[in-house]
Amino acid sequence: MLRDFVNLLFPNYCLSCQEVLIKSEQWLCTNCFFELPQTNYHLALDNPVAQKFYGRVPITYAMALYKFRSGNRVQQLIHHLKYGNKPAIGELLGEIYASYLLQKTWDSNFDCIVPVPLHPHRVRERGYNQSDYFAKGIAALLEIPWYNNCLQRIKHTSTQTQKGKEERLYNLRDAFYVVNTSLIQGKHVLLVDDIITTGATLEACALPLLAAGAKEVSIAAIGVVE
Numbered sequence: 001m002l003r004d005f006v007n008l009l010f011p012n013y014c015l016s017c018q019e020v021l022i023k024s025e026q027w028l029c030t031n032c033f034f035e036l037p038q039t040n041y042h043l044a045l046d047n048p049v050a051q052k053f054y055g056r057v058p059i060t061y062a063m064a065l066y067k068f069r070s071g072n073r074v075q076q077l078i079h080h081l082k083y084g085n086k087p088a089i090g091e092l093l094g095e096i097y098a099s100y101l102l103q104k105t106w107d108s109n110f111d112c113i114v115p116v117p118l119h120p121h122r123v124r125e126r127g128y129n130q131s132d133y134f135a136k137g138i139a140a141l142l143e144i145p146w147y148n149n150c151l152q153r154i155k156h157t158s159t160q161t162q163k164g165k166e167e168r169l170y171n172l173r174d175a176f177y178v179v180n181t182s183l184i185q186g187k188h189v190l191l192v193d194d195i196i197t198t199g200a201t202l203e204a205c206a207l208p209l210l211a212a213g214a215k216e217v218s219i220a221a222i223g224v225v226e
Contacts, residue, residue: 015080016073027077027089036074037067039224042097042104049224052199057206060188061108061218064196065097068223078194078223082126087133090194093222094137101142101220110218111187113139113146116205117153117176134222135192150183151176151205172204178212185213196224 012021014029021029028036041047041063050062066074081089115131123129132148139146155175178184189209193202196219206217 016076026092027080027086028073032073036077037069037072039064039067041224042100045106048226049196049199049219049221052196053203053206053219056199057203058210058217059206059219060216061106063219064221064224065093065100066223068195068225074223078130081130081133081222082194085127087128087130090130090133090222091137091140094134094139094192095141096137097134097220097222098138098141101138108218109188110142110144110190112144112184113142113190113192114151114184114205114209115146115148116191116193116201117148117151119153119155130194131192134194138190138192138220147180147183150178150180151209152179172200176205176208178208181212184209186215188216188218189214190218190220192219193221194223196221 012025013019014021014025014032015027016032017029019029021027025033039047039049041049042061045061047063049064050059053059053062068074068078077089077093080086081093113135115129115135117131118126118129129148132146135146135148153175154177155172191202191205191209196202202219202221206219209217
């Protein structure tokens with residue numbers, strides 16, 4: 001009853017259309033949620049995300065939940081997740097994606113989840129790593145551990161937004177380091193991030209994980225730029 005009273009005084013609004021949310025809705029209204037452009041890449045092994053890594057790094061499975069385009073609802077959600085102090089959005093999206101992964105048609109089980117780390121300087125600025133929350137949401141439903149103390153970012157780089165693939169790769173060279181190899185040795189690691197653009201960041205993370213003894217690395221993200 002107290003929650004209903006608080007919602008009456010301070011209603012929550014849809015992050016996309018600004019309509020008042022009803023009690024059962026979180027962050028987005030039902031209409032906006034069902035209009036999010038799903039990829040369904042978890043149902044197809046040979047998909048546009050997987051193709052980004054062909055000939056670059058041996059990735060077992062690669063997928064993204066939504067299609068990310070400038071100005072679309074996915075961009076709005078991720079903007080609030082990263083810059084709006086709403087990390088719980090990442091956890092919710094992780095739970096949603098995990099429910100889809102449980103229905104996958106291919107036979108593979110992940111042993112653990114590793115989120116792409118931010119440099120400590122960036123974490124201090126933002127207050128959290130958005131990929132941690134995405135990992136946490138997936139791990140809860142898949143009932144597997146997630147580790148944010150396994151892979152560290154040891155090189156602080158400028159924003160990657162305006163860089164091309166080759167420049168991104170050069171910028172990220174030797175940027176990541178595995179500090180707890182025992183957590184991933186002989187394991188199938190699901191590496192997760194918020195957005196895939198060229199795949200350079202995920203490639204730079206996957207290579208040291210494999211070098212440190214991970215049996216396999218797969219990739220999942222909230223969105224993929226199209």
